[in-house]
Amino acid sequence: MLEKRHITLTGIFTAIAVLGWVFLSSTTSSGCASPASQQSNNNSRPAAELYENYCASCHGMYMERFAGADRQAMFAMPQNEMERIIREGEYETGMPAFGDVFSDEETKAVAEHILTDIKEEANAHEYRPGFPEVxxxxxxxxxxxxxxxxxxxxxxxxxxxxxxxxxxxxxxxxxxxxxxxxxxxxxxxxxxxxxxxxxxxxxxxxxxxxxxxxxxxxxxxxxxxxxxxxxxxxxxxxxxxxxxxxxxxxxxxxxxxxxxxxxxxxxxxxxxxxxxxxxxxxxxxxxxxxxxxxxxxxxxxxxxxxxxxxxxxxxxxxxxxxxxxxxxxxxxxxxxxxxxxxxxxxxxxxxxxxxxxxxxxxxxxxxxxxxxxxxxxxxxxxxxxxxxxxxxxxxxxxxxxxxxxxxxxxxxxxxxxxxxxxxxxxxxxxxxxxxxxxxxxxxxxxxxxxxxxxxxxxxxxxxxxxxxxxxxxxxxxxx
Ligand code: HEC
The missing domain is CATH 2.120.10.30 (TolB, C-terminal domain)
Structure with missing residues (x-):
């Protein structure tokens, strides 16, 4: 277990190089409108916009932060469970409640946006640090x-x-x-x-x-x-x-x-x-x-x-x-x-x-x-x-x-x-x-x-x- 903690910097830089490559090769295939944002209709605000305005400040653009213990586990969460968390918040963890400012329709669309669009994009945006020499x-x-x-x-x-x-x-x-x-x-x-x-x-x-x-x-x-x-x-x-x-x-x-x-x-x-x-x-x-x-x-x-x-x-x-x-x-x-x-x-x-x-x-x-x-x-x-x-x-x-x-x-x-x-x-x-x-x-x-x-x-x-x-x-x- 302690052995595992010795991630070397070389390891991190190798990971940056690999991920950079994955990122470049995956962005060429995306770019069309997302399924969740197409589905938000009538008076609802678009899910991607809501995510950006209300969620990204804490969770990052790709849910790379505060996704429970593990982001992949969160992507496997049932949609109705995620809707409940967005509506009610979680007092113990510091996740705020949005039930007062999102309609049920909007809550549903944001959860769907996370479980489809963001999930898809997420792996291409795994974060790794990298600095120039000087x-x-x-x-x-x-x-x-x-x-x-x-x-x-x-x-x-x-x-x-x-x-x-x-x-x-x-x-x-x-x-x-x-x-x-x-x-x-x-x-x-x-x-x-x-x-x-x-x-x-x-x-x-x-x-x-x-x-x-x-x-x-x-x-x-x-x-x-x-x-x-x-x-x-x-x-x-x-x-x-x-x-x-x-x-x-x-x-x-x-x-x-x-x-x-x-x-x-x-x-x-x-x-x-x-x-x-x-x-x-x-x-x-x-x-x-x-x-x-x-x-x-x-x-x-x-x-x-x-x-x-x-x-x-x-x-x-x-x-x-x-x-x-x-x-x-x-x-x-x-x-x-x-x-x-x-x-x-x-x-x-x-x-x-x-x-x-x-x-x-x-x-x-x-x-x-x-x-x-x-x-x-x-x-x-x-x-x-x-x-x-x-x-x-x-x-x-x-x-x-x-x-x-x-x-x-x-x-x-x-x-x-x-x-x-x-x-x-x-x-x-x-x-x-x-x-x-x-x-x-x-x-x-x-x-x-x-x-x-x-x-x-x-x-x-x-x-x-x-x-x-x-x-x-x-x-x-x-x-
Ligand atoms: C003030 C910061 C903050 C904002 C703003 C915020 N969250 Fe959270 N959220 C958290 C924290 C902290 C947790 C708990 C993470 C943990 O357990 O480590 C959390 C947890 C969650 C979880 C559960 C993750 C899991 O795996 O258990 C979901 C889903 C979620 N947030 C969605 C959203 C959505 C959607 C929005 C925007 C509408 C949002 N959050 C806005 C801080 C925030």
Whole structure:
């Protein structure tokens, strides 16, 4: 089983070549109108158009993403079962319901479109990454150096003092790599609820790791048949976690499979900041009596700092630092200013880049630049008194995940630029700042794959983790 994980890069490139050939030879024979779209009649909107507008942002143009455990198995699903899923959605996995905005006729046509046209096209569009030898950007040329492969969804990464790389995988496994070679799995990791967007999440070392040995692991904890986001700290003894202490557990428990957060960042005073998403229940974000839809601040042992903004507010959770967040999956301190920056997923549109300040309300779902996935309105308001505006908002959504500042010494031309991953557009965005404003964005690494994690390594390089096939690479400047 572990053997199978060692997919070599050569293997991947061979696959690209073969698939490229299949793609070219199959496109010549298609091009006529599809059977499903011919069949949609009367007032129904065409199935292909509905798929593109309502489904492709998450599932890709060819159902290459989120097709249960296996896309081929999904193509074998009975049509009435697929219609039911489209109509009702699936709360546990994060599949939204479309029954309110599709007629029965349209639901039927979309399911048929997936089971005929998309199924036929799908094999020709199997995704594989491929990069040129040297990649030119506006300011700097660089090359890709792959350091870990054979992964599923590489959620978080951190570096031990000897340079070994630990990669947390959503599935619940923690991998150790030395000099680009897989060393084995870390044993005794916390049990996770690996469902929907949950699983093993971020991982980071205590700033004084060399003295105290604490590793921090965020995960979705299965307590109460669903659980919520939790943080554990533990020490590494050989390849085993010991001295495990659960220092945070978000309340309340829920079976929802979405919006867990959870990114962690230590500041220079050893305060741990981390994000918890609103768990698919938007009102949570405005309600201080639960942990969801918030950024939190705790001491390194999980105790509550006395000067947190809501410690004296009746019924408020004392760990809350800021609120009104939807699903923050980027969190990092600016290396020079020490200001905390964050990115969060909006719904359909309205992804945000924020500066996080003590006690501030960021507005979700009272204000947003986005709309529901099914096209309905959440609120007409984008601005309200007492609610902070984003520094920048992305519409359409890029689905930002992972965030790091480029190290000024390693990349002088990119010094302190923000690097964010895009899950939906499968690229990386470099954002240069003019103080607290966005100066410009540059899109890099188009078709990298769903970018899940970005960190600055202990060697100063930017490391990027991409999903399915999951691998981690770093960016090396080329003179
Ligand atoms: C917000 C993202 C999102 C949107 C938009 C979305 N889906 Fe999904 N869908 C999901 C997720 C997540 C799953 C669960 C996948 C899993 O189990 O891994 C899913 C599951 C499914 C499944 C079941 C797959 C299986 O094998 O069990 C079908 C069918 C499906 N979606 C069809 C659609 C269609 C059709 C649309 C558009 C009308 C759509 N989805 C829009 C996220 C989305």
């Amino acid at each position: 990649i030119e950007s506006d300011a700097l040329s660089f090359r890709i150096d792959t350091v870990a492969s054979g992964l599923g969804i590489p959620w978080g990464m951190t570096w031990l003092p000897d340079g070994d790389l630990l990669v947390s995988e959503r599935s619940g496994q923690l991998f150790r790599f030395k000099d680009k070679t897989f060393q084995g799995l870390i044993e005794d990791v916390p049990e996770v609820y690996a469902n929907g967007q949950g699983g093993l999440l971020d991982i980071t070392l205590h700033p004084d790791y060399e003295d105290n040995g604490w590793i921090y692991i965020a995960y979705s904890e299965p307590e109460g048949n669903g659980g919520n986001t939790a943080i554990m700290r533990a020490k590494l003894y050989g390849n085993k976690l010991i001295n495990k202490e659960k220092i945070f557990k978000a309340q309340p428990n829920t079976r929802s499979g979405v919006h867990f957060g959870c990114q962690m960042a230590f500041d220079n005073n050893n305060y741990l900041f981390f994000s918890v998403g609103e768990r698919g229940n938007p009102p949570n974000a405005q309600d201080l009596s639960n942990h969801c839809g918030k950024i939190h601040r705790i001491h390194d042992d999980g105790t509550i700092p006395e000067d947190n903004p809501f410690v004296d507010t009746k019924d408020a959770m004392p760990s809350i630092w800021s609120y009104g967040h939807r699903n923050p999956q980027g969190l990092a301190f600016h290396p020079e200013t020490g200001v905390l920056w964050e990115t969060e997923h909006g719904p359909k549109g309205g992804d945000e880049l924020n500066i996080i300040q003590k006690g501030v309300n960021y507005g979700w779902p009272e204000i947003t630049y986005g709309i529901n996935y099914n096209g309905t309105i959440i609120t007409e308001d984008t601005v309200k008194a007492g609610m902070e505006q984003p520094v920048y908002q992305w519409t359409p959504s890029i689905a930002p995940c992972g965030m790091a500042f480029a190290d000024a010494e390693t990349y002088p031309q990119w010094a302190n630029d923000i690097f964010s991953g895009s899950l939906s557009f499968r690229y990386v965005v470099r954002t240069s700042l003019d103080n607290q404003h966005v100066e410009k964005h540059e899109i890099l690494l188009r078709e990298a794959g769903r970018v899940r994690s970005i960190e600055t390594g202990s060697d100063g390089y930017l490391y990027i983790g991409v999903e399915n096939p999951g691998y981690v690479f770093r960016l090396i400047p080329v003179k």
